[in-house]
Amino acid sequence: MADSGEDLLIRFEELTKTFKVSSRGFGSERITAVDHVSFSIRRGETFGLVGESGCGKSTFSKIALRLVEATSGSVFYEGRDIYKMPFRQLREIRRDMQVVFQDPYDSLNPRLTLEELAAEPLRVHKQGGKAARRERVESLFNDVGLPTSIMGRYPHQLSGGQRQRLCIARTLALSPKFIILDEAVSALDVSIQAQILNLLQDLKKQFNLTYLFISHNLSVVKFASDRIGVMYFGRIIEIAEKRELFSNVLHPYTYALLSAIPGAGLEAEKRRALMQAGAPSIFNAPKGCAFSSRCPWSKDMCGKEPPTLKDMGGGHCAACHFAGELELNLGL
Amino acid sequence: MLKNKHILAGGAIIAVMIFIAIAAPLLTSYDFSELDFASKNKPPAADHVMGTDQYGRDVWSRIAYGARVSLTVSLAAVLIAIVCGSFLGVVSGYLKGKFDFIMGRLIDIMMAFPAILLSLIIGAALGASIRNMCFSIGIPLIPIFYRVARGAAFSVADRTFVMASRSIGSSGVRIMIWHILPNVLPQVFVVLSMGMGGSILAEASLGFLGLGIPQPTPSWGLIVNEGKAFMFTAPWTTAFSGLFIALTILGFNLLGDGLRDHLDPKLRTLSA
Ligand SMILES: Nc1ncnc2c1ncn2[C@@H]1O[C@H](COP(=O)(O)OP(=O)(O)OP(=O)(O)O)[C@@H](O)[C@H]1O
Ligand SMILES: [Mg+2]
Numbered sequence: 001m002a003d004s005g006e007d008l009l010i011r012f013e014e015l016t017k018t019f020k021v022s023s024r025g026f027g028s029e030r031i032t033a034v035d036h037v038s039f040s041i042r043r044g045e046t047f048g049l050v051g052e053s054g055c056g057k058s059t060f061s062k063i064a065l066r067l068v069e070a071t072s073g074s075v076f077y078e079g080r081d082i083y084k085m086p087f088r089q090l091r092e093i094r095r096d097m098q099v100v101f102q103d104p105y106d107s108l109n110p111r112l113t114l115e116e117l118a119a120e121p122l123r124v125h126k127q128g129g130k131a132a133r134r135e136r137v138e139s140l141f142n143d144v145g146l147p148t149s150i151m152g153r154y155p156h157q158l159s160g161g162q163r164q165r166l167c168i169a170r171t172l173a174l175s176p177k178f179i180i181l182d183e184a185v186s187a188l189d190v191s192i193q194a195q196i197l198n199l200l201q202d203l204k205k206q207f208n209l210t211y212l213f214i215s216h217n218l219s220v221v222k223f224a225s226d227r228i229g230v231m232y233f234g235r236i237i238e239i240a241e242k243r244e245l246f247s248n249v250l251h252p253y254t255y256a257l258l259s260a261i262p263g264a265g266l267e268a269e270k271r272r273a274l275m276q277a278g279a280p281s282i283f284n285a286p287k288g289c290a291f292s293s294r295c296p297w298s299k300d301m302c303g304k305e306p307p308t309l310k311d312m313g314g315g316h317c318a319a320c321h322f323a324g325e326l327e328l329n330l331g332l
Numbered sequence: 333m334l335k336n337k338h339i340l341a342g343g344a345i346i347a348v349m350i351f352i353a354i355a356a357p358l359l360t361s362y363d364f365s366e367l368d369f370a371s372k373n374k375p376p377a378a379d380h381v382m383g384t385d386q387y388g389r390d391v392w393s394r395i396a397y398g399a400r401v402s403l404t405v406s407l408a409a410v411l412i413a414i415v416c417g418s419f420l421g422v423v424s425g426y427l428k429g430k431f432d433f434i435m436g437r438l439i440d441i442m443m444a445f446p447a448i449l450l451s452l453i454i455g456a457a458l459g460a461s462i463r464n465m466c467f468s469i470g471i472p473l474i475p476i477f478y479r480v481a482r483g484a485a486f487s488v489a490d491r492t493f494v495m496a497s498r499s500i501g502s503s504g505v506r507i508m509i510w511h512i513l514p515n516v517l518p519q520v521f522v523v524l525s526m527g528m529g530g531s532i533l534a535e536a537s538l539g540f541l542g543l544g545i546p547q548p549t550p551s552w553g554l555i556v557n558e559g560k561a562f563m564f565t566a567p568w569t570t571a572f573s574g575l576f577i578a579l580t581i582l583g584f585n586l587l588g589d590g591l592r593d594h595l596d597p598k599l600r601t602l603s604a
Pocket of ligand 1: 019020021033051052053054055056057058059060102183216
């Protein structure tokens with residue numbers, strides 16, 4: 001991709017993660033959860049990553065920060081490859097890059113108080129004395145909209161939304177520049193989702209943050225992001241500015257996702273075709289385009305040759321042999 | 333903490349035992365080793381509240397002084413086992429891989445020996461003294477605590493909050509101390525009672541085999557075993573010393589259960 005002259009914060013290059021899964025009986029199989037994913041995120045933007053459950057979003061968020069080792073690929077944070085860094089340096093750079101995990105019910109140690117949890121990043125990086133840390137924790141609680149009166153409580157005494165606020169407070173403690181939000185609102189009910197989304201927008205402005213916003217829910221991603229990447233079966237199949245993506249869909253899978261949004265005018269017949277066939281099994285990935293078995297426009301070559309991600313102009317990339325040739329009109 | 337009935341009851345029993353051990357000289361009117369052949373195997377009476385043994389020694393005096401030895405030795409032994417077992421278990425469960433594999437095999441080898449045999453071997457190697465006794469009883473108990481700690485640590489290590497801590501830059505040591513250990517200890521406390529029981533019994537068995545604490549210091553195990561030959565003609569010797577062993581084990585059982593509940597913030601707020 002030609003990202004000439006742009007202020008890139010982080011660049012992922014050919015990131016791949018395969019898992020060895022032992023199957024019943026003998027031997028084991030390899031599955032590719034993330035498959036040569038490359039894209040970059042500009043300073044200050046919110047990049048939305050959308051894809052259905054199990055397509056590898058959480059795995060990507062972990063290898064993106066090297067919390068789990070990638071099988072291959074590189075991540076350049078401000079020009080430096082975090083996969084070539086010694087662990088000592090990596091620990092330092094982790095102040096800058098934070099992540100809010102998918103499950104707010106499992107991401108807080110049940111045996112520590114909220115204050116201890118919020119202060120942990122400060123203790124780890126030996127910032128301030130006891131009093132200074134307490135002050136900082138109080139201001140973090142204010143930032144994320146938690147009352148300081150509950151600082152002595154334990155995580156199980158919080159609601160899902162409050163837990164997520166605390167997780168966000170923890171990530172903010174070290175004044176990071178980049179935050180990955182993995183399904184940050186998916187576990188919450190709709191009214192709380194909106195509150196957290198607004199909180200995230202406010203924090204982003206206040207602290208000049210850059211987000212990688214991950215969700216299976218396109219409406220949420222649409223609300224939050226400037227640019228969107230669509231993931232299918234471990235690969236990025238389309239990337240575009242939000243407006244461009246919604247007005248000029250290039251990949252049939254994106255089309256399928258968008259058509260699920262209320263208001264999209266999709267012929268009943270096509271919709272049925274898209275919804276009918278399930279996702280292919282991760283154990284016998286198709287040779288060609290992974291979407292070919294579900295795609296109503298699929299031709300012979302789609303099942304044989306995997307398409308590559310091509311720039312179709314203005315940074316709008318799609319991985320489809322027939323990108324631009326199909327009539328994907330949503331009437332949105 | 334005092335609201336928990338188990339901790340209260342268990343703690344009370346243990347406290348009484350410790351009090352007896354400390355205040356033994358004040359609570360007894362006979363020397364524990366004073367022989368009196370004129371009154372051997374006497375049933376409980378006003379002058380000998382728990383009767384006398386086959387040498388005419390006052391059973392209550394022997395039990396009271398025996399508490400000193402039995403409690404110190406089994407407590408120290410369990411302490412050794414808990415510290416070593418939890419430490420190795422947490423490291424194994426967190427690191428997984430090679431370290432875990434090798435530790436697992438070593439523990440398997442230890443468990444292949446009957447605990448008492450292992451105690452005998454270690455005891456013989458170290459020589460007879462109260463301090464060595466603690467090691468010879470404690471070391472064979474390590475696998476109990478190791479297995480529990482390792483199993484708990486293994487699953488805790490996969491929880492999201494562990495990765496969350498790594499993501500803010502925590503080191504492995506920090507994660508083990510702050511995140512793994514607190515979530516492992518409650519499970520370890522549950523087997524504490526088992527360890528205490530095992531260690532009091534091990535001490536008794538060693539005493540029986542003549543490999544325990546050098547005579548004439550009495551220990552509960554020794555008293556039971558000495559009285560065994562007269563179990564039918566003079567049952568009080570074994571009965572009373574056995575009762576103290578059983579009560580102490582019960583006390584530690586209750587304490588172990590109570591501590592587990594107390595250390596779980598979820599259960600604590602429910603009962604408070
Ligand atoms: N540790 C692991 N071992 C083996 N397979 C794994 C592991 N972690 C993830 N996978 C597999 O990799 C694939 C992608 O999983 P991942 O959790 O990244 O999906 P996701 O997009 O985050 O899904 P969701 O929306 O449900 O969170 C899945 O098929 C999953 O079963
Ligand atoms: Mg996920």
